[in-house]
Amino acid sequence: AKSDEIGIWFALLAAISFGALLASFAQSLGTVLTTLFTTTACILASIAMFHGAYRVLQGAGWVLFFAGIFAFYTASAWLLEYQYMRPILPFNNYNVYNNFAVLNRGMLFDPVVVNRGLGEPGIMKGQ
Numbered sequence: 001a002k003s004d005e006i007g008i009w010f011a012l013l014a015a016i017s018f019g020a021l022l023a024s025f026a027q028s029l030g031t032v033l034t035t036l037f038t039t040t041a042c043i044l045a046s047i048a049m050f051h052g053a054y055r056v057l058q059g060a061g062w063v064l065f066f067a068g069i070f071a072f073y074t075a076s077a078w079l080l081e082y083q084y085m086r087p088i089l090p091f092n093n094y095n096v097y098n099n100f101a102v103l104n105r106g107m108l109f110d111p112v113v114v115n116r117g118l119g120e121p122g123i124m125k126g127q
Helices: 004-024 029-051 054-084 096-103
Strands: none
Touching: 004 029, 029 054
């Protein structure tokens, strides 16, 4: 069935997921594949809704299904890498900060150390 309103929603979702696709190039191949398939599915669904093409909408559903598979694999790889502090499932992680975060249990930077004053209420060193 043709629905211009839902087609507009899918077009906007495609634009947002395209921005996520550009940002995912800094993370890993798994996130690139997930956002690439999600963007493609949104574009196909938008075209299908604007023109009422059932077969294109069915194709968009299959593309989104494979995006879900990539997302599940990527999330599982991140979870296992975080828990075991080493890569278990290969997913081509090429971000230096992500490896640093895994080694430090999720903290990218050292925690802020606050030095308390000596008996002075409300006063901290460095103020």
